[in-house]
Amino acid sequence: MITRHQRPVLIVGGGPVGLALAVEIGWRGIACMLVEQGDGSIVSPKMNEVNIRTMEFCRRWGIAKDVYESPFPPDYPLDVAFVTTLAGHELSRLRVPPRMTKPESHSPVRQQVCSQMWFDPILQGCARTFPNVELRYRTRLEAFEASDEGVTAHVVDLQSGRRERVEAAYLVGCDGANSVVRRGLGIELGGRGVLDHSLNLFFRAPDLLKTCGKEPGTTFIAVDHSGLWAILRAIDPANAMWRLMVLAIDAKETPESIDREALICRLTGRPMDVEWLGLSIWTRRSAVAERYSRGRVFLAGDAVHQFSPSGGQGMNTGIGDAVDLGWKLAAVLDGWGGDRLLPSYDSERRPIGTRNVDLTTGFYLDHHNFADGLAVIEEGAPSACRKRQRLGEALVRDVGRMFCTAGLQLGYSYENSPICISDGTSPGPDDPTEYIPSTRPGSRAPHIWLLDGHSILDLYGRGFVLLRFGANAPDVTAVESAAAARGIPLKSATVTTPEAMELYGRRLVLVRPDGHVAWRGDEPPPSPTELIERVCGVAA
Numbered sequence: 001m002i003t004r005h006q007r008p009v010l011i012v013g014g015g016p017v018g019l020a021l022a023v024e025i026g027w028r029g030i031a032c033m034l035v036e037q038g039d040g041s042i043v044s045p046k047m048n049e050v051n052i053r054t055m056e057f058c059r060r061w062g063i064a065k066d067v068y069e070s071p072f073p074p075d076y077p078l079d080v081a082f083v084t085t086l087a088g089h090e091l092s093r094l095r096v097p098p099r100m101t102k103p104e105s106h107s108p109v110r111q112q113v114c115s116q117m118w119f120d121p122i123l124q125g126c127a128r129t130f131p132n133v134e135l136r137y138r139t140r141l142e143a144f145e146a147s148d149e150g151v152t153a154h155v156v157d158l159q160s161g162r163r164e165r166v167e168a169a170y171l172v173g174c175d176g177a178n179s180v181v182r183r184g185l186g187i188e189l190g191g192r193g194v195l196d197h198s199l200n201l202f203f204r205a206p207d208l209l210k211t212c213g214k215e216p217g218t219t220f221i222a223v224d225h226s227g228l229w230a231i232l233r234a235i236d237p238a239n240a241m242w243r244l245m246v247l248a249i250d251a252k253e254t255p256e257s258i259d260r261e262a263l264i265c266r267l268t269g270r271p272m273d274v275e276w277l278g279l280s281i282w283t284r285r286s287a288v289a290e291r292y293s294r295g296r297v298f299l300a301g302d303a304v305h306q307f308s309p310s311g312g313q314g315m316n317t318g319i320g321d322a323v324d325l326g327w328k329l330a331a332v333l334d335g336w337g338g339d340r341l342l343p344s345y346d347s348e349r350r351p352i353g354t355r356n357v358d359l360t361t362g363f364y365l366d367h368h369n370f371a372d373g374l375a376v377i378e379e380g381a382p383s384a385c386r387k388r389q390r391l392g393e394a395l396v397r398d399v400g401r402m403f404c405t406a407g408l409q410l411g412y413s414y415e416n417s418p419i420c421i422s423d424g425t426s427p428g429p430d431d432p433t434e435y436i437p438s439t440r441p442g443s444r445a446p447h448i449w450l451l452d453g454h455s456i457l458d459l460y461g462r463g464f465v466l467l468r469f470g471a472n473a474p475d476v477t478a479v480e481s482a483a484a485a486r487g488i489p490l491k492s493a494t495v496t497t498p499e500a501m502e503l504y505g506r507r508l509v510l511v512r513p514d515g516h517v518a519w520r521g522d523e524p525p526p527s528p529t530e531l532i533e534r535v536c537g538v539a540a
């Protein structure tokens with residue numbers, strides 16, 4: 001027997017991106033069902049880095065505290081060390097302060113380390129607090145049909161075998177790299193494609209660093225005579241859990257053909273007993289979908305962009321997709337978003353997917369740029385020592401840059417967005433390392449602490465916010481009335497903090513529900529109605 005359900009939004013995939021979308025739209029009061037074929041447990045955790053922008057969203061959703069309280073020790077150094085072997089030479093070290101150091105200067109939060117085995121359950125727990133969000137595990141999407149009126153999805157309960165039909169206004173495929181939804185839409189991936197085949201080995205090894213004579217650190221990058229071949233990462237220091245990622249293995253390797261002991265011996269420089277916890281072979285790709293949606297069906301996360309994990313931006317970019325799509329779906333379902341709003345998801349997020357994939361692919365390619373000094377890397381002669389020193393400096397400069405990405409994380413802007421109103425100024429440099437705050441339309445509205453002790457970001461989220469800077473800022477009653485006449489949530493806020501006035505650089509700045517600038521000026525807009533209709537996707 002087939003049961004029918006009706007939902008405004010059906011999300012396929014309960015990885016971090018699907019869960020973040022459920023949280024974002026649940027937070028906005030919109031009902032959704034999420035189907036996930038797994039049972040929600042994390043067998044092979046992938047991500048660890050929750051970047052600054054994702055932490056800002058977590059703060060808005062009320063779960064930043066849960067991330068801060070996750071089991072990764074708050075005072076454990078996040079140092080990155082380049083080594084010949086773990087017991088061998090340390091070529092250089094990038095000092096990175098522990099995760100609970102004071103916030104970044106450009107944000108009320110700091111980038112966090114929180115393994116997927118903790119982060120996904122935090123998102124799950126948050127999604128479950130919304131009565132309008134239904135999470136269905138062990139449930140797989142098998143097929144779907146979409147029309148101008150809605151989407152019909154065919155799902156199967158993997159425990160009972162019962163088939164169900166879900167009717168939804170919109171369907172979002174957050175179903176990962178092999179997305180059934182993307183393939184169902186006939187959307188191809190573009191880009192360089194496969195970069196390599198990699199191996200992850202999970203193991204427990206108490207006192208690993210002490211035994212090998214190394215200072216604490218979170219990431220150890222192994223470089224031997226053949227080059228940079230592996231990255232060791234502390235996943236759960238309190239439980240001595242590590243992940244060894246071996247780059248560029250033979251495509252024909254299978255879990256059975258992998259000699260795990262030999263790889264540990266190559267890493268540490270000596271035979272060593274470890275407790276094996278897991279193994280996965282995966283394909284590293286550099287790819288972006290040719291489009292992010294078709295009609296009423298949307299795609300987000302790994303379904304549309306596949307990254308090298310170098311720099312830890314794959315999930316974070318997917319969560320950025322979820323936030324951009326979330327407020328637009330909510331606006332349309334609430335009746336105030338215009339016909340042009342949902343199509344702007346592709347115009348805004350696909351260029352960011354391409355930018356971030358290209359930057360992180362560059363980080364990965366940098367791993368292979370070292371030849372000088374490798375031949376003598378293990379030798380004891382003074383000349384070998386000097387070569388190691390030079391190699392160490394080059395590694396910190398060139399490979400180390402993937403650990404310094406404030407610009408990549410916060411400096412993205414929705415250039416040429418159809419729902420942001422250009423003020424004719426030119427974009428600044430897009431430097432992945434350095435974040436340069438800007439209120440150019442399309443940018444993330446920058447953080448600054450206000451006189452009352454709040455971050456200005458705390459004003460954003462629920463609806464549009466029209467900021468008036470200074471006690472004598474122009475009157476915006478006409479804009480408020482234009483928004484009210486169309487049922488658009490907009491409030492104005494007067495800000496007199498001198499630093500905020502200087503940072504924002506205009507007397508009026510209109511910020512969207514996702515915290516990006518839609519418009520700015522020193523005088524009220526000549527036509528408040530046109531402004532409002534444009535930023536809500538009603539008018540072109």
Ligand SMILES: Cc1cc2nc3c(=O)[nH]c(=O)nc-3n(C[C@H](O)[C@H](O)[C@H](O)COP(=O)(O)OP(=O)(O)OC[C@H]3O[C@@H](n4cnc5c(N)ncnc54)[C@H](O)[C@@H]3O)c2cc1C
Nearest residue numbers: 013015017037046047048049141176301302312314315316
């Ligand atoms: C080693 C490694 C380290 C990484 N580190 C980081 C990091 O530090 N920071 C970062 O931002 N990113 C990192 N990434 C990337 C990150 O893990 C991915 O970008 C992220 O998991 C993508 O999330 P997603 O929800 O889009 O897809 P996925 O995590 O792949 O989730 C998709 C979900 O959809 C489900 N699904 C698929 N098909 C169906 C179906 N038909 N019906 C129902 N359910 C279905 C799957 O079971 C799965 O749970 C790393 C990746 C790797 C490999």
